[in-house]
Amino acid sequence: MHAKGADGARRAKIYLEATTRANVYWVNPADRAVPKLTFPWLSGGNFSFDMGGVLLGGDLEGQEFLAESKNYASAQDQGTHYLKFVAQCYRAFTLRPERCDNFVWIAWSPFLVTRWDELQTPAFVREGVLEHRGRVLGEADPDRARELVDDDTTKAVADRLRMMFLSSWHEKLTPLRPDLFNLLNFERGL
Amino acid sequence: MADGKFSARIENALAIEEPWNSARAVKEIVAAEFHTLDPRVEIKFTEYFNHTFAPDLVLRWPGASGSHERYVYLKYNSEIEFLLDDLRMVENNRPILLGLEAQNWRDPESAKELALASKESDTLVTDPAGVETLAEQSNNKFFRLVGSAFAQGGRGLVNERIARLATMSLQAGLQGARAVEQQPTAVAAMLVQELLRSEYAGRIVRLLQAIWVGSGGRLEEFPGDRSLDEYIPDDALQFLLEMEVIDDKFFWDRVGQRVTVAQLNRLKLPDGSPNLELLMLVSRHRLWARACRVRSEQPVLSDEVRDKPYWVIDRHLALKWPRFVAYLAATVDQLEDVPENRHDGLRFLELTQRASGMIISDLEWSSDGRILRYSSEDHEDVAHDPAVWEFERGLGAYALIRRAGITLPSRKQLYADFMTNTVGGKGGTKLVLSELLPPSLQLLRDLTNEENEQLVEQSSAPDYEADEQPPTLFDLD
Numbered sequence: 001m002h003a004k005g006a007d008g009a010r011r012a013k014i015y016l017e018a019t020t021r022a023n024v025y026w027v028n029p030a031d032r033a034v035p036k037l038t039f040p041w042l043s044g045g046n047f048s049f050d051m052g053g054v055l056l057g058g059d060l061e062g063q064e065f066l067a068e069s070k071n072y073a074s075a076q077d078q079g080t081h082y083l084k085f086v087a088q089c090y091r092a093f094t095l096r097p098e099r100c101d102n103f104v105w106i107a108w109s110p111f112l113v114t115r116w117d118e119l120q121t122p123a124f125v126r127e128g129v130l131e132h133r134g135r136v137l138g139e140a141d142p143d144r145a146r147e148l149v150d151d152d153t154t155k156a157v158a159d160r161l162r163m164m165f166l167s168s169w170h171e172k173l174t175p176l177r178p179d180l181f182n183l184l185n186f187e188r189g190l
Numbered sequence: 191m192a193d194g195k196f197s198a199r200i201e202n203a204l205a206i207e208e209p210w211n212s213a214r215a216v217k218e219i220v221a222a223e224f225h226t227l228d229p230r231v232e233i234k235f236t237e238y239f240n241h242t243f244a245p246d247l248v249l250r251w252p253g254a255s256g257s258h259e260r261y262v263y264l265k266y267n268s269e270i271e272f273l274l275d276d277l278r279m280v281e282n283n284r285p286i287l288l289g290l291e292a293q294n295w296r297d298p299e300s301a302k303e304l305a306l307a308s309k310e311s312d313t314l315v316t317d318p319a320g321v322e323t324l325a326e327q328s329n330n331k332f333f334r335l336v337g338s339a340f341a342q343g344g345r346g347l348v349n350e351r352i353a354r355l356a357t358m359s360l361q362a363g364l365q366g367a368r369a370v371e372q373q374p375t376a377v378a379a380m381l382v383q384e385l386l387r388s389e390y391a392g393r394i395v396r397l398l399q400a401i402w403v404g405s406g407g408r409l410e411e412f413p414g415d416r417s418l419d420e421y422i423p424d425d426a427l428q429f430l431l432e433m434e435v436i437d438d439k440f441f442w443d444r445v446g447q448r449v450t451v452a453q454l455n456r457l458k459l460p461d462g463s464p465n466l467e468l469l470m471l472v473s474r475h476r477l478w479a480r481a482c483r484v485r486s487e488q489p490v491l492s493d494e495v496r497d498k499p500y501w502v503i504d505r506h507l508a509l510k511w512p513r514f515v516a517y518l519a520a521t522v523d524q525l526e527d528v529p530e531n532r533h534d535g536l537r538f539l540e541l542t543q544r545a546s547g548m549i550i551s552d553l554e555w556s557s558d559g560r561i562l563r564y565s566s567e568d569h570e571d572v573a574h575d576p577a578v579w580e581f582e583r584g585l586g587a588y589a590l591i592r593r594a595g596i597t598l599p600s601r602k603q604l605y606a607d608f609m610t611n612t613v614g615g616k617g618g619t620k621l622v623l624s625e626l627l628p629p630s631l632q633l634l635r636d637l638t639n640e641e642n643e644q645l646v647e648q649s650s651a652p653d654y655e656a657d658e659q660p661p662t663l664f665d666l667d
Contacts, residue, residue: 010272014279017242025209025239030266032204032290036212054209056237064209177243177282184244 008071009050012106015166016053018174020183021060025053037066039092041135047088055102065102065162066092070109078111082119086128089157091136097156104162120161122154129154196223196325197318200290213239217246220264220288223318224249227325228338232257240266242279249286249341260342261285270300273315274307281311284387286344289317305347312345312387319350327357331433332364336394339382343390356381360394367398370407379414393425400426404436404445422448428457435464439472446473451507451623452520459503462510470501474623475651479507481522481614482630486514486531499644509627509648511641516631518623522614530610535590538582542573544633545596552595552605553578557585561592569597596629606633624649 009027016022026033028050038048049066056062068085070078082105089103118124126149129136133145175183196219203215214235221233224247231249238244245261261283265276268291276287287308308315324340327333336357340348348356363378365371375398382391395414400422402412422430427449436442446469454477459466470477487510499511505527506517517528535556542550550573552565562581566572582589595616596604602625603616613630615621628649631637637645 010275014242017244023238023241023244025213027240027266030268030291032201033266035205036209052209177279180243181283184238184241 008069008106008108011071011171012067012069012164012166013051015171015174018180020175020180021057022055022065023053024051027051039088039095041091042138043135045135047091049088049092052099063101064099065104066100067104067106069106072107072109074109075111075113076109078107078109082111083128083131086125086157086161087132087136089161090125090129090153093153093157093160094150100157100160102162103157103160104164106164106166108166110165120158120163122151122158125154125157125161194319194322196322200318204290209239213246216264216290220262221247223321223325224262224341226328226337227321228341229328229334230338231341240264242276245280245285251342258342263287265289266291268317270297270304274300274304277304277307277311277313277315281307281313284312284345286314286316286341288321289315291317301347309346309384312343314340314344314346314348316344316348316353317350320348320353323350323353323357324348331429332397333357333360335397335429336360336382339386339390339394343387344385345387346385348385352385356385363398364401367401367407368405370402370405372411372413375402376413383415393429396423396426397429400430400445403448404430404441406440406444421450421453424453424456427453428459431457431459431463431465431469433465435468437468439468442468443472445469446476449473449477450520451477451479451518454503454507455505455519455524457503462500462502466501466503470623474627474649476622478620478622479518479520479626480618480620481519481525481612482626482634483517483519483525483528483530483610483612484514484631484634485517485528485611488513499648511644514635516627518626522612525612530612533609533611535592536608538578538589538591540636541591541594541633544636545573545594546632547599548629548632549597550594551597551603552593553591554593555581555585555589556592557589560585565595569595569601569603571597594633596633598625598629600625604629606630608634 013024013027016024026036028034028037028048034048037050037052038046040046050069052064052066054062054064066089068081070081072078085103085105089100093100112119129149130142130145133142134140137145137148139145139148174180199219200216203219204212206212206215216239217235221235224231224233231251234248234250236245236248239246241263246264247262249260249262250257261280263276263280263285265273265287267273267276268289273287273289304315324337328337359374359381360378362374363381366374366378379395379398382394386394392415398414399409399412403409403422422445427445430436430445442465449469497512499509502508502510506519506525508515508517517525519525538553549569549571551569551571553563553572555562562585564572564578564581572578590608592607592609594606594608596606598604602619602621604613604619605616606613611634613626613633615626628645631641631645635641
């Protein structure tokens with residue numbers, strides 16, 4: 001159903017925008033979007049999220065989000081990626097909390113199912129930070145790193161973690177195109 | 191070459207940290223460029239940015255039959271496959287997709303696919319250099335028309351290379367039409383039909399056709415879709431009159447043979463134009479009307495003060511003098527929208543002075559609620575009849591002439607209505623403008639000597655002799 005070239009980030013953008021509740025401003029790897037999605041590690045070097053933008057309507061109006069998408073057919077190494085993702089979220093929140101209202105993980109396959117209820121907890125965020133302590137905290141020693149993790153930040157990040165799962169079928173369940181154009185009220189903000 | 195300033199400004203705006211401010215700045219820059227391309231366009235910002243379905247900008251053109259709109263989608267991705275994907279999502283609205291990064295489109299096959307898809311869906315896919323290339327010619331009126339047509343009805347893939355090709359071919363086509371040369375005219379006509387939706391391509395082609403015909407080309411030899419009408423379409427005539435001066439009386443003579451006062455009255459040139467002056471100079475002996483209404487108008491402060499009369503089209507074709515305006519129409523009914531300077535009438539003695547050289551064959555007095563009409567069956571002079579002086583004496587000092595019938599030396603019959611300041615041909619008599627204007631103004635106004643001289647100048651025969659200038663309009667460089 002999707003045109004060629006549509007990768008995970010692109011499919012996620014189309015789905016999110018078809019819900020009428022999100023506007024994905026920036027998508028990797030469009031050159032001029034990358035700086036908006038890129039943050040520096042403490043130890044040097046950068047990482048970037050796959051996409052970012054703003055949420056629309058209701059209590060989400062105007063909130064920003066940063067998202068990572070993994071278009072995998074099976075769990076594969078998503079657990080490892082997710083652990084790194086939460087470490088990135090911790091680092092991004094430390095640097096620019098005003099841009100971090102929501103951290104969204106978008107996937108097409110479940111992962112870490114045995115730890116499902118832990119994935120959006122401060123403890124899991126702490127685990128991710130410690131796993132990547134060198135880059136996030138600038139500290140290679142695990143014991144010293146444990147002392148550097150900030151509990152308020154792990155909690156703030158955990159509170160902002162969102163999970164979104166998609167499938168081709170799910171992506172179909174959005175308003176039909178003519179209805180969508182009616183729903184999207186272009187006059188807003190005109 | 192597009193100098194890349196548009197692109198650089200976009201880049202600076204994208205570098206702004208805060209998302210809303212960055213998006214807003216990008217939109218403002220894009221809107222300014224579209225304004226350069228078409229100064230008439232109204233641009234609204236939506237609250238969306240780089241959205242799959244919602245446009246970033248809504249371009250709106252006011253029109254007589256309501257405004258019409260075109261959506262602009264700003265796109266980060268310059269990959270052809272992504273653009274094709276984006277196009278499919280919104281093509282039903284025939285929008286503009288503007289890639290924010292320069293489009294190189296190195297893969298000719300994919301570019302061909304995108305070009306075909308965008309043309310078929312009447313969607314314009316372009317980039318900053320493409321828009322900038324089209325906009326940079328906008329100080330020229332012809333290219334302002336082309337720019338407006340592109341903004342409203344451009345289609346296909348237009349990057350800098352194609353925009354450059356289009357402007358060069360159109361420039362050559364314009365010169366070609368002026369020189370009655372088939373090949374460059376044909377290329378330009380073909381190109382606009384390729385890159386513009388048919389209604390917008392039609393405007394440019396009709397203008398080329400009008401220039402072709404005005405330049406002495408035969409209508410049936412015009413290369414491109416021909417309008418079979420022998421008249422010049424309104425839009426083409428409007429543009430011709432607004433364009434830079436075409437100082438060629440033969441050109442305007444040929445154009446003048448294909449226009450009417452009724453058609454001129456549908457156009458809008460409230461401040462006149464040099465080309466309208468040229469058209470009227472060579473056409474006032476051919477264009478006819480049946481009615482003329484003169485209205486006192488004091489120039490307002492913002493008006494450019496001109497000491498000579500000049501032609502304007504302000505609801506009607508009109509000759510504008512420093513103190514008054516003479517409006518012309520095919521019938522007196524059509525002058526209803528020109529407010530009258532209502533008067534009670536004119537003293538008989540004053541009428542005889544104003545009507546010097548004309549035959550007064552019909553008189554209608556009004557006095558104290560009574561009307562008296564005295565008229566010749568054969569349109570002979572009645573003003574010198576002894577009875578007239580008897581009536582004058584009998585009716586008293588307050589009697590005024592409210593209407594008079596006039597016979598011109600050509601035996602054509604006019605009536606002058608002094609209450610509404612209107613002169614018309616009797617019984618549907620048509621008069622060419624150089625025949626209608628002098629008696630109208632002489633009867634309806636107490637002209638100064640200077641105004642009388644100017645009137646003589648306005649009705650004299652055009653001089654076609656050796657003052658021909660080589661046309662310079664189309665030398666765009």
